[in-house]
Amino acid sequence: MTILAHVFTLLAVTAGALLFLAGTIGLLRFPDTLSRLHALSKADNLGLALIVLGLLPQAASLTDGLKLILIWLLAQLSAATASQLIAGSLNRRKSGP
Amino acid sequence: MTAALTPTTLFGLGGAALVGIGLFMVITHPSLLRRVVGFNLIGAGIFLVFGVIARRGAAAGFAGDPVPQALVITGIVVAFSATALAVALLRRLFDLTGRRDFDSEAPSASQSRGEP
Amino acid sequence: MTLLFDLALVAWLIALAGHIAMTREDRNAIVAFIAFGLLLGLAWVRLSALDVALTEVAIGGGVTGVLLLSAEAHLRKPLAQDSAQDRPHDGRRRLGNVGTIAAALASAAVTAGLALAVLALPTPAPTLAPVAAAALDTTGLGNPVTAVLLAYRALDTLLEKVVLLLALVGVWSLAPDRTWGGAPSLAPAVAPEPLVYLARVLPPIGVVIAVYMFWVGADAPGGTFQAGTVLAAMWLIVMLAGLRQPPDTAHRVLRLLLVGGPALFLAVGFLGFFIADGFLSYPEPIAKPLILGIEAALTLSIAATLAMLVAGPAQKAPEP
Numbered sequence: 001m002t003i004l005a006h007v008f009t010l011l012a013v014t015a016g017a018l019l020f021l022a023g024t025i026g027l028l029r030f031p032d033t034l035s036r037l038h039a040l041s042k043a044d045n046l047g048l049a050l051i052v053l054g055l056l057p058q059a060a061s062l063t064d065g066l067k068l069i070l071i072w073l074l075a076q077l078s079a080a081t082a083s084q085l086i087a088g089s090l091n092r093r094k095s096g097p
Numbered sequence: 098m099t100a101a102l103t104p105t106t107l108f109g110l111g112g113a114a115l116v117g118i119g120l121f122m123v124i125t126h127p128s129l130l131r132r133v134v135g136f137n138l139i140g141a142g143i144f145l146v147f148g149v150i151a152r153r154g155a156a157a158g159f160a161g162d163p164v165p166q167a168l169v170i171t172g173i174v175v176a177f178s179a180t181a182l183a184v185a186l187l188r189r190l191f192d193l194t195g196r197r198d199f200d201s202e203a204p205s206a207s208q209s210r211g212e213p
Numbered sequence: 214m215t216l217l218f219d220l221a222l223v224a225w226l227i228a229l230a231g232h233i234a235m236t237r238e239d240r241n242a243i244v245a246f247i248a249f250g251l252l253l254g255l256a257w258v259r260l261s262a263l264d265v266a267l268t269e270v271a272i273g274g275g276v277t278g279v280l281l282l283s284a285e286a287h288l289r290k291p292l293a294q295d296s297a298q299d300r301p302h303d304g305r306r307r308l309g310n311v312g313t314i315a316a317a318l319a320s321a322a323v324t325a326g327l328a329l330a331v332l333a334l335p336t337p338a339p340t341l342a343p344v345a346a347a348a349l350d351t352t353g354l355g356n357p358v359t360a361v362l363l364a365y366r367a368l369d370t371l372l373e374k375v376v377l378l379l380a381l382v383g384v385w386s387l388a389p390d391r392t393w394g395g396a397p398s399l400a401p402a403v404a405p406e407p408l409v410y411l412a413r414v415l416p417p418i419g420v421v422i423a424v425y426m427f428w429v430g431a432d433a434p435g436g437t438f439q440a441g442t443v444l445a446a447m448w449l450i451v452m453l454a455g456l457r458q459p460p461d462t463a464h465r466v467l468r469l470l471l472v473g474g475p476a477l478f479l480a481v482g483f484l485g486f487f488i489a490d491g492f493l494s495y496p497e498p499i500a501k502p503l504i505l506g507i508e509a510a511l512t513l514s515i516a517a518t519l520a521m522l523v524a525g526p527a528q529k530a531p532e533p
Contacts, residue, residue: 077414084407104219108256109331111223117324118230124316130239130285134246137277138230141253144265146331152260154340157347160261162340163357167366170268170358170438171373174515177272178380181522184284185384188525197288 005057012054019047033090037083044079048072105152112145127198129190133183140176144169219259226252239288243281250274263434264358267426271442272519279449280523283399353501355432362436363504367493371482374475374511377518381471385462388526394463395531397524400455412454419447427512431501437508441515448520462527467517474514478507 023043030036052072059065115138122135147165154162191197229249233242250273257266345357345365354360362370388395423443430436451457460467481503482493489496495503 074418077411081407081411085405088405088407104216105260106331106334107216107219107223108260109334110328111226111256113324113327113331114227115230116327117320118227118234120323121316121320122234124320125313126234128239130281130288131234131242134233134242134281137246137273138233138249141249141273142327144269145253145256146327148257148260148262148265149331150334150338151262153334153338154342155261156340156342157345159342159346159357162338162342163345163361164341164366166262166265167358167361168369169262169265170362171369173265173268173272174438175373175376177277177519178377178522180277181280182380182383184280185387185525188284188287189387191288 009054009058012050016047016050016054019043019050023047034087037086041079041083045076048075105149108152109146109149112142112149115139115142115145117142129187129196129198130184133180133187136183137176137180140172144172147172222252222256222259226256239285240282243278243285246281247274247278250278264356264436264439267434267439268442271439271446275446276442276449276519276523283523283525351497351500352495352504353431354504356430356434356436358434359430359436359504359508363508364495364500367478367482371475371478371493374478374514377515377522378471378475381518381522384522385526388462388528392527392530394461395527395529396461397459397521397526398528399449399452399459399524404453404455408450409454409456412450412456416447416451419443423447423512423516427508430508431505437512437515441512442519444512444516445519445523448516449523452520452524459521459524461531462521463531467521470517471514471521474507474511477510481507 020043023039026039026042027036030039049072052068055068056065059068119135119138119140119142122138123132126132126135147169148161151161151163151165151169154165156162187197226249229245229252233245233249236242236245251270253273254266254270257263257269342357345361348365349355349357349360352360352364354364423440426435426443427437427440428435430440452459481495485492485494
């Protein structure tokens with residue numbers, strides 16, 4: 001069972017790290033702000049989700065696992081808000097005076 | 098010399114480099130706000146060197162000497178309060194004279210404020 | 214493997230510092246500085262100093278970032294039409310070439326000296342860890358860093374609170390006469406919708422996290438500074454979104470809150486003359502409750518002081 005858990009952790013965390021890499025490449029390569037935001041939110045949402053999911057079997061206790069999930073939720077909340085704020089300020093600048 | 102080159106001292110060398118970069122910013126950068134950032138870089142570097150001393154002092158089951166660690170926490174808070182004071186002085190200077198860097202000729206208060 | 218990670222981390226820190234020094238726009242430099250603060254937090258984790266890592270991320274990255282960003286926006290605003298003032302720094306140095314080279318050499322010499330000092334640190338390293346461990350039982354605490362901050366070196370912590378208050382007095386003194394005693398202004402004219410949403414959702418969670426950090430600080434990484442910073446951040450986000458206006462700087466409750474923590478600390482310190490061995494010493498049986506009480510008051514004071522430091526001097530005339 002523990003070996004299975006380790007393999008799961010390894011796969012999920014690796015997949016999450018790869019997503020972060022892809023998101024970072026997108027952030028550096030995409031031409032405009034909105035598509036860069038798109039790349040970033042993919043990495044944030046799914047990449048962090050996979051890493052947290054992968055770390056869950058390694059959590060020493062139930063509270064540790066809950067803390068990991070809480071971190072993911074908080075990161076989601078702040079990432080979503082930040083994306084909206086950046087996109088909003090971009091909109092205002094385009095249609096502004 | 099090489100015997101001392103452990104991962105821990107690596108951070109100490111990094112801290113030394115940060116102090117140098119920050120010091121250079123504080124001396125030469127024309128923007129006053131950037132000098133405040135440079136002051137924070139110096140602080141970060143010095144804290145890092147101190148953190149290396151704490152880590153080397155690991156004993157009695159602790160991963161580091163708690164005394165320097167606690168002093169660094171105090172230092173971070175004091176550095177923040179100094180930064181806040183510097184930023185407030187800078188904002189007031191700008192409000193009164195329109196100056197924000199050392200480079201440009203400061204426009205006199207009447208020039209920047211006179212025309213509505 | 215971990216050596217590779219450490220190398221990459223240190224290289225990133227130095228590269229970011231170089232970027233902060235060289236980039237043309239102040240705003241880019243400040244954003245890079247926030248990222249630098251977060252990476253520095255990772256470095257502190259690698260140095261096994263979790264308490265410091267939390268403080269660095271919360272204060273060095275977070276609160277300092279807000280302070281610098283809002284200052285940058287302020288310095289950019291009123292003279293926006295003035296093209297001569299709006300130009301980014303074009304690398305012209307006030308010092309001229311010779312001066313710049315001299316400054317670079319001097320900075321490099323300081324770095325080299327520090328590096329040599331780091332390499333020449335004595336082995337075995339001098340440490341106070343065994344002494345700290347031996348006395349830990351008498352404080353009733355489990356986290357040695359909290360024990361140092363609140364018991365062994367309590368005088369440092371007390372004076373640091375005074376420094377925070379002095380800095381706030383300095384910031385407040387910069388208010389023009391007509392706004393003296395009034396409220397600072399933080400929120401933009403129209404707060405963006407997502408920010409308002411965040412300011413409604415996040416604070417309840419943040420307050421719980423702050424209380425948790427304060428409570429586990431006795432035995433695990435965490436404590437007053439970290440909890441106070443999280444509380445300050447929650448208050449700041451509510452004020453930034455315009456849900457609550459910043460209080461008048463002359464407000465009695467605010468001033469009581471600011472002074473309360475250090476005052477209680479000082480009072481318990483003097484009490485030490487009568488019920489224990491001297492100034493700032495605690496009688497052993499009630500050491501832990503005393504420390505926790507001081508910490509609770511300090512957490513609130515730190516939160517109020519940090520938030521007010523970021524909010525800056527008064528900008529509106531006081532309400533009658």
